[in-house]
Amino acid sequence: MIETLIRKLERRDTLADFERRALVEAVGEVREYRPHEIVVRERTEQHNSHLLLEGYLCRYKDLRDGRRQIVALHVPGDFADLHSFLLKHLEHNLAALTPVRIAVFPHERLRTISERWPHLTRMLWFSTLLDAAIHRQWILSIGRRSAVGRIAHLFCELRARLEVVGLASEERYALPLTQIDIADATGLTPVHVNRMLRELRDRGLLEFRGGEVIITDNAGLARLAEFDPGYLYLQKQPR
Amino acid sequence: MIETLIRKLERRDTLADFERRALVEAVGEVREYRPHEIVVRERTEQHNSHLLLEGYLCRYKDLRDGRRQIVALHVPGDFADLHSFLLKHLEHNLAALTPVRIAVFPHERLRTISERWPHLTRMLWFSTLLDAAIHRQWILSIGRRSAVGRIAHLFCELRARLEVVGLASEERYALPLTQIDIADATGLTPVHVNRMLRELRDRGLLEFRGGEVIITDNAGLARLAEFDPGYLYLQKQPR
DNA sequence: CGGCGTCTTGAGAAAACTCAACTTCCGTGG
DNA sequence: CCACGGAAGTTGAGTTTTCTCAAGACGCCG
Numbered sequence: 001m002i003e004t005l006i007r008k009l010e011r012r013d014t015l016a017d018f019e020r021r022a023l024v025e026a027v028g029e030v031r032e033y034r035p036h037e038i039v040v041r042e043r044t045e046q047h048n049s050h051l052l053l054e055g056y057l058c059r060y061k062d063l064r065d066g067r068r069q070i071v072a073l074h075v076p077g078d079f080a081d082l083h084s085f086l087l088k089h090l091e092h093n094l095a096a097l098t099p100v101r102i103a104v105f106p107h108e109r110l111r112t113i114s115e116r117w118p119h120l121t122r123m124l125w126f127s128t129l130l131d132a133a134i135h136r137q138w139i140l141s142i143g144r145r146s147a148v149g150r151i152a153h154l155f156c157e158l159r160a161r162l163e164v165v166g167l168a169s170e171e172r173y174a175l176p177l178t179q180i181d182i183a184d185a186t187g188l189t190p191v192h193v194n195r196m197l198r199e200l201r202d203r204g205l206l207e208f209r210g211g212e213v214i215i216t217d218n219a220g221l222a223r224l225a226e227f228d229p230g231y232l233y234l235q236k237q238p239r
Numbered sequence: 240m241i242e243t244l245i246r247k248l249e250r251r252d253t254l255a256d257f258e259r260r261a262l263v264e265a266v267g268e269v270r271e272y273r274p275h276e277i278v279v280r281e282r283t284e285q286h287n288s289h290l291l292l293e294g295y296l297c298r299y300k301d302l303r304d305g306r307r308q309i310v311a312l313h314v315p316g317d318f319a320d321l322h323s324f325l326l327k328h329l330e331h332n333l334a335a336l337t338p339v340r341i342a343v344f345p346h347e348r349l350r351t352i353s354e355r356w357p358h359l360t361r362m363l364w365f366s367t368l369l370d371a372a373i374h375r376q377w378i379l380s381i382g383r384r385s386a387v388g389r390i391a392h393l394f395c396e397l398r399a400r401l402e403v404v405g406l407a408s409e410e411r412y413a414l415p416l417t418q419i420d421i422a423d424a425t426g427l428t429p430v431h432v433n434r435m436l437r438e439l440r441d442r443g444l445l446e447f448r449g450g451e452v453i454i455t456d457n458a459g460l461a462r463l464a465e466f467d468p469g470y471l472y473l474q475k476q477p478r
Numbered sequence: 479c480g481g482c483g484t485c486t487t488g489a490g491a492a493a494a495c496t497c498a499a500c501t502t503c504c505g506t507g508g
Numbered sequence: 509c510c511a512c513g514g515a516a517g518t519t520g521a522g523t524t525t526t527c528t529c530a531a532g533a534c535g536c537c538g
Contacts, residue, residue: 043469061379064465069382071375083372086365086478091372091470114361118354125364126325132367133322133330135374136310140300142382143308143426147526178484187382189527194486226303230282231330239325386494417516431494433518 002027002103004077004165005051009123011164013239019120026109027051033096039080040094046084048104052076055100056177060184061092070185071138072131073097075158077165083128085110098176119239126239133231142187145226148196150186152225155206155213160229171218176211241266241342243316243404244290248362250403252478258359265348266290272335278319279333285323287343291315294339295416299423300331309424310377311370312336314397316404322367324349337415358478365478372470381426384465387435389425391464394445394452399468409457415450 002023009015015023028048033039039050039057050057057074059081071092074080081094085107114121137157141150158175162168179197183190200206205221207214215221241262248254254262267287272278278289278296289296296313298320310331313319320333324346353360376396380389397414401407418436422429439445444460446453454460 059375061375063379063383067383069379071378083368086361086368087372087472088474088476088478091472092375115357118357118360121357121360121364122325122353125360125367128364128368128371129322129325132371132374133326135371135378136298136300136331139310139374139377139381139426140302140308142378144302144306180484187378190485191487191528192526194484195526198486233326233330235327237327239327419516428495429517430496430519433516434494437518 001030001053002051004053005079007165008077009127010236011234012126012236013123014236015120015123019117019123022113022117022120026105026113028104028106028109031102031104033100033102035096035098038093038095039100039102040084040090042090042093045089046081047107049082049085049107049110050080050094051103051105052078052080053101053103056097056175057094057100057102058097058181058185059090059092059094068184069187070181072135073154073158073185075161075165076167078131079105079124079127082110082124083131097181122239130233133233137231147186147188147192148199149225150188151182151193151196152200152205152221153227154182154186155208155215156222156225156227157232159213159215160232160234164232164234171215173213174211175208175213182208240269240292241290243292244318246404247316248366249475250473251365251475252362253475254359254362258356258362261352261356261359265344265352267343267345267348270341270343272339272341274335274337277332277334278339278341279323279329281329281332284328285320286346288321288324288346288349289319289333290342290344291317291319292340292342295336295414296333296339296341297336297420297424298329298331298333307423308426309420311374312393312397312424314400314404315406317370318344318363318366321349321363322370336420361478369472372472376470386425386427386431387438388464389427390421390432390435391439391444391460392466393421393425394447394454395461395464395466396471398452398454399471399473403471403473410454412452413450414447414452421447 006015006020040046052074054076057080058070059072060068060070062068081090084090141153145153159168159173162173167173179193180190183193197208205217205224207216245254245259279285291313293315296319297309298311299307299309301307320329323329380392384392398407398412401412406412418432419429422432436447444456444463446455
């Protein structure tokens with residue numbers, strides 16, 4: 001059930017049998033949520049962390065005037081709010097963008113792992129460091145890239161992350177988000193996202209429709225986005 | 240020598256004597272760097288992490304056309320690249336913005352800590368989660384706030400972070416950065432930063448000159464910035 | 479079939495950027 | 509002690525990018 005997580009971690013370092021077992025034993029119940037449902041509300045004490053099994057989750061923050069910024073998108077295999085294990089509450093909401101299936105990990109069991117299994121602990125720590133590396137890439141994107149560049153980069157990143165867990169081929173993957181979601185993730189307005197998507201289509205780089213991304217010119221897209229997957233730390237090495 | 244780190248951690252949870260001792264024993268040499276010197280270069284294998292003792296460090300990424308984005312600013316007490324302990328290399332540069340003093344921690348000794356001291360390990364993990372929370376706040380700022388709002392928020396954040404380690408009073412702190420640095424951190428151009436600083440001054444909120452920030456209207460500044468320090472997780476609790 | 483959320487397009491406005499010139503500040507060397 | 513040079517800061521004018529507002533089309537669910 002937690003194969004995607006295992007797959008994501010084993011892409012970066014080998015796990016021992018007992019470590020895989022420890023992870024499996026740490027799983028509590030499995031829950032499902034509908035689009036727009038909030039999985040974890042900001043500023044409320046947490047006793048569980050959530051592993052995304054299926055669908056898309058996002059973390060977002062609101063501004064007083066109602067504008068919203070998605071600060072992270074999560075794909076299956078992501079331990080979306082593992083950081084609440086030590087932060088104890090979140091400063092943002094965690095919500096479903098599509099129908100999702102989620103595995104719940106009680107903090108108490110994560111604590112046991114952290115007391116008993118140093119290497120597995122480092123791997124979990126690593127996975128939160130990966131989140132941070134992705135955050136930094138988003139800061140660069142939003143801070144310095146043009147609107148098309150940002151969107152192109154996001155689609156490249158999602159392809160790479162989904163590929164790790166076997167959910168994307170070289171040229172396509174499912175992404176049942178709205179243009180509004182893309183706008184909130186890239187710091188743009190929905191109207192402008194719409195125009196930029198048209199531009200990407202007109203340039204023959206990709207199509208985003210019907211909840212699917214079809215990359216028609218991978219090299220051209222990566223060039224436009226200045227995409228380099230180095231920040232996803234895909235090398236397998238002792239950690 | 241590592242009092243600022245201790246202070247930062249103990250603000251969030253109690254450390255036992257043996258934990259403080261373990262940290263002290265993990266310190267290697269102390270180094271100094273001049274402004275603009277690179278402490279850690281991207282994509283090079285790392286065997287040490289660096290704790291900032293004095294001065295300001297930044298992490299930045301470059302785009303092909305030469306534009307730069309600072310993805311993190313570090314104040315004394317920050318374990319600037321603790322994440323290289325598990326990432327093994329960085330996807331950005333770590334550089335001095337001012338003259339800095341830095342304590343070097345060999346990864347080997349951090350590994351020993353992670354094998355022996357679960358709670359101290361969690362505290363170090365926590366400190367990297369704090370970095371990520373700050374990254375998320377920057378994503379919100381850069382993605383959705385106006386230029387003045389972004390700058391105002393940055394100055395609020397730095398005040399709060401410096402106060403933790405005793406380097407800021409209610410209304411002032413040393414910040415010997417250039418307007419160019421502020422521009423790179425906020426995703427703006429230096430020219431626009433200059434105009435926005437004038438606006439902040441004209442509105443009687445703060446002055447930034449001579450390497451010092453003087454907050455003349457804390458409440459007004461926080462209101463403009465929509466600043467809420469919740470994301471800095473300043474509560475002391477078991478972690 | 480109706481209604482609502484999303485997508486699309488146009489037109490005009492606002493925010494931030496670019497370019498350029500000039501000033502100020504500071505450190506260095508004559 | 510002063511002159512010089514370079515980096516940083518300041519200001520103006522014009523441009524570009526992105527946003528706002530608004531209207532209409534599309535598509536899916538009840």
